[in-house]
Amino acid sequence: MAGDAAWWQGATLYQVYVRSWLDMNGDGYGDIRGITARLDYLSWLGIDGIWLSPTMPSADQDWGYDVCDYYGVHPDLGTLEELDKLIAEAGAHGIKILLDLAPNHTSSAHPWFTEAASGRDSPRRRWYVWADPGRDGGPPNNWLAATGEPAWQRDDASGQYYLHRFLPSQPDLNWRDPAVHEAFGDILRFWFDRGVTGFRVDAAHALYKDAGLRDDPPAPEGSGLDAEFGLLQSRSANQPETTGLFREWRAIADSYDPPRLLLGETWVGDLETMAGYHGGGDALQLTMNFPFFFAGFTARELSGIVAQTLAALPPGECPVWGASNHDISRFPSRWCGGDERKARLALLILAMLPGALIVYYGDEIAMPDVPVPPGLRRDQMTAGDQGRDHARTPMQWDGTSSGGFTAAGVRPWLPCGDTSRNVAAQHGQPGSVLRLCRDLLALRSAEHRGRIASYRQLPAPEEVWAFQAGQLRVTANMSDRPARVGPGGPVVASSSPGALQGATLAPWSGVITA
Numbered sequence: 001m002a003g004d005a006a007w008w009q010g011a012t013l014y015q016v017y018v019r020s021w022l023d024m025n026g027d028g029y030g031d032i033r034g035i036t037a038r039l040d041y042l043s044w045l046g047i048d049g050i051w052l053s054p055t056m057p058s059a060d061q062d063w064g065y066d067v068c069d070y071y072g073v074h075p076d077l078g079t080l081e082e083l084d085k086l087i088a089e090a091g092a093h094g095i096k097i098l099l100d101l102a103p104n105h106t107s108s109a110h111p112w113f114t115e116a117a118s119g120r121d122s123p124r125r126r127w128y129v130w131a132d133p134g135r136d137g138g139p140p141n142n143w144l145a146a147t148g149e150p151a152w153q154r155d156d157a158s159g160q161y162y163l164h165r166f167l168p169s170q171p172d173l174n175w176r177d178p179a180v181h182e183a184f185g186d187i188l189r190f191w192f193d194r195g196v197t198g199f200r201v202d203a204a205h206a207l208y209k210d211a212g213l214r215d216d217p218p219a220p221e222g223s224g225l226d227a228e229f230g231l232l233q234s235r236s237a238n239q240p241e242t243t244g245l246f247r248e249w250r251a252i253a254d255s256y257d258p259p260r261l262l263l264g265e266t267w268v269g270d271l272e273t274m275a276g277y278h279g280g281g282d283a284l285q286l287t288m289n290f291p292f293f294f295a296g297f298t299a300r301e302l303s304g305i306v307a308q309t310l311a312a313l314p315p316g317e318c319p320v321w322g323a324s325n326h327d328i329s330r331f332p333s334r335w336c337g338g339d340e341r342k343a344r345l346a347l348l349i350l351a352m353l354p355g356a357l358i359v360y361y362g363d364e365i366a367m368p369d370v371p372v373p374p375g376l377r378r379d380q381m382t383a384g385d386q387g388r389d390h391a392r393t394p395m396q397w398d399g400t401s402s403g404g405f406t407a408a409g410v411r412p413w414l415p416c417g418d419t420s421r422n423v424a425a426q427h428g429q430p431g432s433v434l435r436l437c438r439d440l441l442a443l444r445s446a447e448h449r450g451r452i453a454s455y456r457q458l459p460a461p462e463e464v465w466a467f468q469a470g471q472l473r474v475t476a477n478m479s480d481r482p483a484r485v486g487p488g489g490p491v492v493a494s495s496s497p498g499a500l501q502g503a504t505l506a507p508w509s510g511v512i513t514a
């Protein structure tokens with residue numbers, strides 16, 4: 001593919017969790033019209049594309065990730081016409097729209113599943129993963145769902161079990177059935193024909209399962225993210241056939257002009273496995289890097305993952321960086337413990353890494369996690385601990401009690417955080433995190449757009465991460481002590497004014513030099 005067609009190289013994508021962005025119709029949920037209304041803001045911020053969290057009709061057991069109809073728009077969020085309008089108006093702002101596609105499972109309320117569950121002879125039975133009970137009459141194997149419970153649900157009518165990697169209301173599709181491939185090929189074309197730029201592919205690593213449904217083995221020490229609840233997900237996920245499916249989809253994506261983009265949610269700990277989903281440059285163009293998300297905010301850990309990632313990816317393939325999303329704690333809390341110096345430094349580093357960047361809504365104002373009291377929680381996936389709601393609270397647009405997210409008197413679907421940290425205040429304040437983020441994204445765009453900048457780590461004291469990215473040099477002091485750093489060229493940007501005094505870089509601060 002021609003280099004200039006690969007716009008995502010060096011691009012900044014912005015994830016909007018639609019229900020929490022902006023509520024235009026006063027029902028307490030953000031909606032598609034709210035995104036259209038804020039395109040000027042996103043264009044000012046300097047992003048290239050938006051990934052919308054799920055927009056399709058859903059039973060909302062998992063807020064859009066339990067799809068009931070792959071061809072529609074959730075009535076809480078708007079209409080197909082409103083989505084078409086968003087795509088058109090975003091296009092006029094030079095912003096591309098990616099949708100979220102959940103192909104690992106449907107809702108149990110999807111008509112496909114209702115039909116499949118109607119009996120063993122149903123022509124759709126094979127669209128899902130059914131199995132007879134194990135020898136003890138219990139679940140067919142030891143696979144566990146994201147909740148830690150068995151990943152199998154007994155269907156009393158047939159006596160069989162169906163597989164659900166997530167909630168019991170999210171039955172897994174059977175990607176070993178060619179009819180499922182056909183159905184999703186049609187879904188991809190439907191949305192690509194409407195002008196959608198691409199998809200973020202949910203649970204991309206998990207689509208195929210071991211054909212013999214063999215047990216997952218116990219996880220050896222150090223399996224990191226590939227282990228869940230003590231099991232290595234080597235049979236319930238990460239099967240070699242998955243890349244073949246992505247090649248099929250890539251052929252569809254490449255048949256469009258401009259070619260469409262596939263960004264995988266590859267929740268794997270092993271970077272070689274992640275890189276495998278790029279095939280030989282003919283499968284997913286982008287894969288999310290979870291080891292980077294979950295690394296500690298230290299020079300050693302993050303630089304190590306960058307080096308390993310660049311070494312693992314096939315030549316010419318584009319890495320993806322990000323630090324927050326709707327499933328994990330936001331980076332200003334997780335990495336930075338609310339310390340704004342660290343959040344500024346994180347943004348400076350992220351903006352300069354080579355490849356694509358995903359900014360999660362609110363990252364640009366260093367919005368922290370918002371603790372949601374048990375009685376107000378909406379996420380069912382991780383009962384027991386705090387779940388994921390803390391990273392999904394309404395965007396903080398202004399300092400009013402509802403943060404400008406919804407009209408006065410309307411109760412937002414999740415509570416707002418401390419709205420003193422908000423877009424309006426930071427917009428008007430030179431030197432704010434928002435203004436810094438915008439400046440960094442502009443610099444990023446000027447230097448990185450349309451290519452994967454060369455990257456070279458430079459010698460530095462242990463707690464300093466120094467690297468050359470394209471024409472620019474980044475020096476980040478990731479410690480509580482001032483650091484002496486080598487002479488650099490003129491300062492192009494810094495995480496805070498006066499970060500560099502002579503050869504001394506203040507604690508938790510960074511500079512970009514030419």
Ligand code: GLC
Nearest residue numbers: 062065102166202203327381
């Ligand atoms: C992905 C989504 C997550 C969802 C799960 C099941 O991990 O990011 O929010 O719960 O898939 O669809």
